[in-house]
Amino acid sequence: MPLYTSQPLKIYNSLSGEKEDFKPIHEGNVGMYVCGPTVYSNVHLGNVRTFMSFDVIFRYFLHLDYKVRYVRNITDVGHIVDDVDEGEDKIAKKARLEQLEPMEVVQRYTVDFHDILKAFNFLPPSIEPTATGHIIEQIEIIKKIIDKGIGYVANGSVYFDVVKYNETNNYGILSGRNIEDMLANTRDLDGQSDKRNPQDFALWKKAEPEHIMRWPSPWSDGFPGWHLECTAMSTKYLGNHFDIHGGGMDLKFPHHECEIAQNEACTGQSPVNYWMHANMLTLNGKKMAKSTGNNILPGEILSGDNNILSKPFSASVTRFFMLQAHYRSILDFSDDAIVAAEKGYKRLMEAVETLPSITAGNTSSIDFGAWKQLCYDAMNDDFNTPILIAQLFEAVRYINLLKDGKETISTEDLASFTAAVNAFVFNVLGLSDEKNADEDDKLEGVVNMLIGMRNQARADKNFALSDQIRDQLIALGIQLKDGKEGTTFSIQ
Numbered sequence: 001m002p003l004y005t006s007q008p009l010k011i012y013n014s015l016s017g018e019k020e021d022f023k024p025i026h027e028g029n030v031g032m033y034v035c036g037p038t039v040y041s042n043v044h045l046g047n048v049r050t051f052m053s054f055d056v057i058f059r060y061f062l063h064l065d066y067k068v069r070y071v072r073n074i075t076d077v078g079h080i081v082d083d084v085d086e087g088e089d090k091i092a093k094k095a096r097l098e099q100l101e102p103m104e105v106v107q108r109y110t111v112d113f114h115d116i117l118k119a120f121n122f123l124p125p126s127i128e129p130t131a132t133g134h135i136i137e138q139i140e141i142i143k144k145i146i147d148k149g150i151g152y153v154a155n156g157s158v159y160f161d162v163v164k165y166n167e168t169n170n171y172g173i174l175s176g177r178n179i180e181d182m183l184a185n186t187r188d189l190d191g192q193s194d195k196r197n198p199q200d201f202a203l204w205k206k207a208e209p210e211h212i213m214r215w216p217s218p219w220s221d222g223f224p225g226w227h228l229e230c231t232a233m234s235t236k237y238l239g240n241h242f243d244i245h246g247g248g249m250d251l252k253f254p255h256h257e258c259e260i261a262q263n264e265a266c267t268g269q270s271p272v273n274y275w276m277h278a279n280m281l282t283l284n285g286k287k288m289a290k291s292t293g294n295n296i297l298p299g300e301i302l303s304g305d306n307n308i309l310s311k312p313f314s315a316s317v318t319r320f321f322m323l324q325a326h327y328r329s330i331l332d333f334s335d336d337a338i339v340a341a342e343k344g345y346k347r348l349m350e351a352v353e354t355l356p357s358i359t360a361g362n363t364s365s366i367d368f369g370a371w372k373q374l375c376y377d378a379m380n381d382d383f384n385t386p387i388l389i390a391q392l393f394e395a396v397r398y399i400n401l402l403k404d405g406k407e408t409i410s411t412e413d414l415a416s417f418t419a420a421v422n423a424f425v426f427n428v429l430g431l432s433d434e435k436n437a438d439e440d441d442k443l444e445g446v447v448n449m450l451i452g453m454r455n456q457a458r459a460d461k462n463f464a465l466s467d468q469i470r471d472q473l474i475a476l477g478i479q480l481k482d483g484k485e486g487t488t489f490s491i492q
């Protein structure tokens with residue numbers, strides 16, 4: 001039996017404001033779309049937090065034996081500076097400032113994004129579509145919205161008529177905003193805009209003559225709106241109605257609100273069953289953001305190269321730091337907090353490393369089955385990683401009792417306990433045991449140092465010493481091989 005049949009999951013749905021039982025549309029399958037990065041600069045640690053929240057959610061679904069199609073896009077066109085419609089495309093602006101082709105900007109920061117996610121042990125999504133690769137799909141959706149009388153063309157651009165839409169639907173259903181209030185609180189259009197109402201948003205923008213990122217369409221040579229690309233890519237790969245749509249809390253309005261409106265206008269149905277929003281990482285109490293400079297880059301954490309940091313921190317320590325907070329809580333970054341997380345991570349890993357040395361014996365007074373279920377209960381309660389981590393520290397206490405001979409464990413319990421600890425630590429939380437990797441690096445450094453000394457001895461014609469180094473390494477199971485490119489080694 002797949003694990004999900006015995007582990008019922010609850011998810012907090014931003015649309016209803018409640019925790020709901022998770023029921024996928026197709027039994028055993030999960031379709032999940034998460035808004036990806038706008039690739040015009042390096043991702044900061046705040047972005048990493050949101051993607052990590054969904055990485056753990058993805059990992060837990062897989063652990064429960066669901067078949068998951070996880071789609072996370074790359075926004076490589078259409079995201080306008082300040083998230084408004086009148087202004088410059090973020091990627092086009094960066095390209096102009098740096099005198100690069102827009103696609104050079106996209107390539108550079110897509111590679112950076114992938115490198116960072118790999119360094120932080122993220123699982124790759126099932127599909128990673130780009131907005132520029134789905135222009136035709138976006139044009140088709142715009143045509144449908146115009147046909148329904150909810151999109152209008154003005155001066156080569158196409159806008160979504162929010163007021164018209166709201167006559168039969170509820171614009172504000174996700175964010176809880178009220179359109180009358182919104183209209184009352186926004187200034188009248190200054191006559192510069194082609195929009196009928198300030199709340200209307202662009203589906204297609206006519207490109208200025210100097211704009212390179214442009215595609216032909218029935219309305220003008222131009223480019224698609226930001227909200228539209230996610231509608232096109234999510235429905236193309238997951239269908240008009242799918243299970244989960246996620247992103248950072250700051251995307252709820254207008255981005256996700258507009259996505260719902262586009263889908264409803266187009267297909268007459270709400271696209272998503274569960275809307276999930278991850279909360280922000282802050283620095284000095286303020287949201288980390290690219291635009292304000294109030295941020296830390298993931299590379300700076302790994303190198304320690306930022307005045308805020310007292311030293312470097314590993315990727316797993318950073319993961320552990322982030323997952324000690326629930327994904328819906330705000331998390332403030334500080335050096336003290338990550339130093340504390342490092343201590344916790346090391347304590348956990350030390351215990352996990354001693355697990356293989358524990359031997360089974362008599363039945364225990366500890367109820368390992370109940371402990372395991374508490375781990376599941378934590379994750380089944382809207383992916384509560386801090387409670388799961390608290391349970392893992394309970395496991396650390398058990399391991400220490402077993403190690404000190406103060407408790408015993410049956411063969412069956414030991415196998416199940418070991419499997420559960422490993423599954424939650426490595427598969428679900430995505431932590432790695434960096435001590436082993438660290439030791440490998442050190443060994444490589446020492447052997448390379450000896451190779452250097454042997455080369456020097458040979459250059460000095462001190463063959464007795466060079467042979468001694470080689471032979472003693474062989475005795476330790478380390479074989480040197482002299483080749484054209486220099487000396488390499490292998491460990492037997």
Ligand code: AMP
Pocket residue numbers: 035036037038039045046047048049050051247248249250251279280281282287288289
């Ligand atoms: P962007 O590249 O700006 O579209 O952002 C990519 C993702 O990172 C979105 O889901 C944002 O909501 C999220 N994000 C941006 N800033 C933060 C932050 N300070 N903390 C957590 N997530 C963030």
Ligand code: ZN
Pocket residue numbers: 034035036230247255
């Ligand atoms: Zn999106």
